[in-house]
Amino acid sequence: MKKILLMILDGVGDRPSKCLENRTPLGAARIPNIDSLIKNSLCGLMDSVGKGIKPESDNAHLSIFDYNLKKYYTGRGPLEASGLEMKMNHGDIAFRANFATIDDSGIIKDRRTGRIESVKPFVNKLNGMKIDGIKFLLKAGTSHRACLIMRGKGLGSKISDNDPHKTGVKPILIKALNSGKEAKFTADVLNKFLEKANHILDEMKLNKERNKQGKLKANYLLVRGAGIYKKIPTFKEKYKLNACCIAGGGLYKGVARATGMKILKVKGATGTLETDINAKINAAINAFKKYNFVFVHIKGTDILGHDGKCKEKMEFIEKIDSKLKPIIKLKNTVIVITGDHSTPCRIKDHSADPVPLMIFCNKNDQIKHFSEKDCGAGSLGRILGTDLMPILLKLAKNK
Structure with a gap:
């Protein structure tokens, strides 16, 4: 079975902005490393909680991990x-x-x-x-x-x-x-x-x-x-996966800990714009020596969306991409890059817009750039957050 790397760029989804010549930050970004992966990826759009529903980060992550929100989500406080x-x-x-x-x-x-x-x-x-x-x-x-x-x-x-x-x-x-x-x-x-x-x-x-x-x-x-308080089944119990989390923000560690993931301490992982992305990526690669599911969370894209800074959001996406070269060399690994929700700079808040999704798995959708518009033409179509884990498990089991 292949290993799984899930990278969530918080609030990465956006809408076209005048300051980017009517492109989204993703659409305008130069991201050669991500685009080299997307050439061998399945693509689509994802509504993390549900179509037409504005997600919060807590329920979005639980849904992406395929936990029934009606059954397990009682509020943000416990997370x-x-x-x-x-x-x-x-x-x-x-x-x-x-x-x-x-x-x-x-x-x-x-x-x-x-x-x-x-x-x-x-x-x-x-x-x-x-x-x-x-x-x-x-x-x-x-x-x-x-x-x-x-x-x-x-x-x-x-x-x-x-x-x-x-x-x-x-x-x-x-x-x-x-x-x-x-x-x-x-x-x-x-x-x-x-x-x-x-x-x-x-x-x-x-x-x-x-x-x-x-x-x-x-x-x-x-x-x-x-x-x-409500006990949640662990990743081990639910999927037979040995999972870990690399994140700076307390909420994301909280969701991961609630689902039984091991929280890895990474120096410089702050959950801010100054977070050490390079350290996170290196920690993720090293984590595969012990774990077969690695969840990496990066917060900066959401922060800049809330601040309405479209150019800076584009530049932060480019900064993330510049640190991703090592993951291209990963073997026997399904690599997922997506967001938990959209945070359009124009509204400075979360929105119900779906997020772009790419799954590197040596399958080709003939998509050349990772963006909302491009991923919308992918073979995955428009899926729900709860659809993602079953898709990943199926791809991980394929030879």
């Missing part, structure tokens, strides 16, 4: 917790969290505390707090990010977020999304925690020092993506 190696118990509720800044009247000034370098001191102040028999567990992520877990009896995950996703307004009061007593209790106790946390954070010596220095206070928690 964020997994990414930070926070152990969840049956009945726990997890959330992704931002340390934010609100003013004295409760108006949000900054959703990310000016992209503060670390929130560990603030996390340490709140971690372990108990209210109405519920324990609140916090762990810091990168920059302003953290994960919150609620632990105790009678909790429910069907509650709203408090993050309005904009500044100049107050946080939203968390409410139950159904008539169940669990959801109402969870919403009530979480609102109590958030109010108490705000008072504690506001009075912290560190925040008072930040205020004197003209820096934003980390004095409020914006929480979203509530989800209840």
Whole structure:
């Protein structure tokens, strides 16, 4: 059986931009290494979650790994917790969290505390707090990010977020999304925690020092993506594959860890525009000595899509391509290059546009360039994310 390399370029799909003479960043990019692979590849377009559905990165990856979202996806929180190696118990509720800044009247000034370098001191102040028999567990992520877990009896995950996703307004009061007593209790106790946390954070010596220095206070928690813990079958159980993950972002490590993949530590893999792509590729090649399925995630394309920087997105794609020469030499390996979703620069957000897909497997679709338009003419047609793994397994078993 052949080995499988799955490279996901986050948010790589796009729409034609005037700054690129009505081409997409992929369409305009000079990518000789990828294009040398595409000459012996099957191509198509992929709707990671479903046609006409705007994916998020969490449900997109689970779907691409062929996990039934209705059965296994409960919210982003548990995957964020997994990414930070926070152990969840049956009945726990997890959330992704931002340390934010609100003013004295409760108006949000900054959703990310000016992209503060670390929130560990603030996390340490709140971690372990108990209210109405519920324990609140916090762990810091990168920059302003953290994960919150609620632990105790009678909790429910069907509650709203408090993050309005904009500044100049107050946080939203968390409410139950159904008539169940669990959801109402969870919403009530979480609102109590958030109010108490705000008072504690506001009075912290560190925040008072930040205020004197003209820096934003980390004095409020914006929480979203509530989800209840649910065990997911591992890649080993589902596919008999020994799988590993190379990624910088916590969410992608979280999805991989939840599916039983081994997370490989790679120096310089930051999940930012400065990530060491060369180190990731070399780590992937070396990983095949031990693993037969290697998942590599690269975040930069999504970041630039959200920033609306079409030229820079094209250049970052070219930068990725310049590091891919070593994978061309891989033998007995099915190589997949695709995205988890599209992040068009024109709208600076995810969209329901399908992503281009190429599968290097010594089969020829006579496609010469990796782009949305070109891949649309491939023999795979337009597939769903859940179709990908069965296709890869079939190709890997072919001699």
